[in-house]
Amino acid sequence: MGSYHTLDLKLHSNFTLTKQEWDSIALERLDEACDPNKRAEIGAVVLQEGLANVCLITEYMTILRQRIEIQIPRKRKDNASDYQKGINKFCETVMQAILRSFDFTNLKVVLVASPGFISETLIKYIFDEAVKTDNKTLLQSRSKFLRLHCSSGHMHSLDEVLKSPNISTKLADTKFVQETTALDRFYKILHNDEEKAWYGIKEVSWAIECKAVETLLISDMLFRSNNINERQYYVKLVETVKQYGGKVLIFSSLHESGIQLNQLTGIAAILTFPINMVKNNE
Structure with missing residues (x-):
């Protein structure tokens, strides 16, 4: 319970797990392990321009659901349009990853953290699109989104996000x-x-x-x-x-x-x- 062995399995391959006796605690843990969304109460996106890590956080581990890397043109006076297209493409890709990865029914909070203002840009994009498409799942979960600062869009920045005093209230019932x-x-x-x-x-x-x-x-x-x-x-x-x-x-x-x-x-x-x-x- 809580410990594990490593076994290499091919993607989408079926396997059978056997045990002499399955008690209720073991079955509950196995069921939760098969679907991280059942245990995860925190969703997190750490990002910087062109890079995002979409994660689920359970009581035992942080699960990287998707890493996104998209080349965005540098922002200059003569290419403002190309830059904005790049930002929109990046935000759209991250939004789709969020929709695929997060079960908003179980999540208590969604942390969106970045250096600068890209986290604010992403949240605005998500809810502008939610209004346009009447995405009730997103619109009803708006209060769960919390914008925070972090030093980069890499996974190690998630630690500094979780230690932030600004999230203590949001995490109170996790x-x-x-x-x-x-x-x-x-x-x-x-x-x-x-x-x-x-x-x-x-x-x-x-x-x-x-x-x-x-x-x-x-x-x-x-x-x-x-x-x-x-x-x-x-x-x-x-x-x-x-x-x-x-x-x-x-x-x-x-x-x-x-x-x-x-x-x-x-x-x-x-x-x-x-x-x-x-x-x-x-």
């Missing part, structure tokens, strides 16, 4: 921010009312048995245990919480919040009501 928020909330409750914030497998299991868990915080590290009985046990805990209406957040060990949760045994819970662990020990 999964990896939800995880960070939930962990912060857990620590606050642990400090103020420790009987409603538990961690450790024995303690959390008892809270689940009591149907007291509001939010289960569990690391994907636990689903990678070499002991199949342990893995099945953690899957059962997740399924039980979901069955009685609790919320489950599976933290990635690749993110800072997941690393912090691993330091707390990899499993924690925020409770709907306080329970006493002493009774379970008696």
Whole structure:
């Protein structure tokens, strides 16, 4: 879970993936891996004149959906028309890549970042075309587009975009921010009312048995245990919480919040009501 092996396959070739037993967590992850749009909550375009990288960002990785390179004539007084044609062709190509690559139903935000004003030009072009063609998908998603500055249109510039304080509000309800928020909330409750914030497998299991868990915080590290009985046990805990209406957040060990949760045994819970662990020990 969360780890991988590399296998070279020819494009569009069919293959069969077999396993002795498929649990609900593994099937859910496999389904999401087959279609990145199901997991991605952030779309991003980093660009400069003539170069654009169209990406999807999931909780585990950044997926480059398309790299676009188009030669644009230099802007001079005697070739303004050729320059504008080049810019329009570039914007049209990027827009089509966005439409092919992004599922706006799932995306919470689309980051468009560049040096200079080409990001502004692209966004204006996209929505001018959306009005002309009555593209309701784009028009209804206008509020999701966020223009930002970055140093270049190359992929490495995406890191500086994601660290920008200007996007914190827009990203507030994405999964990896939800995880960070939930962990912060857990620590606050642990400090103020420790009987409603538990961690450790024995303690959390008892809270689940009591149907007291509001939010289960569990690391994907636990689903990678070499002991199949342990893995099945953690899957059962997740399924039980979901069955009685609790919320489950599976933290990635690749993110800072997941690393912090691993330091707390990899499993924690925020409770709907306080329970006493002493009774379970008696």
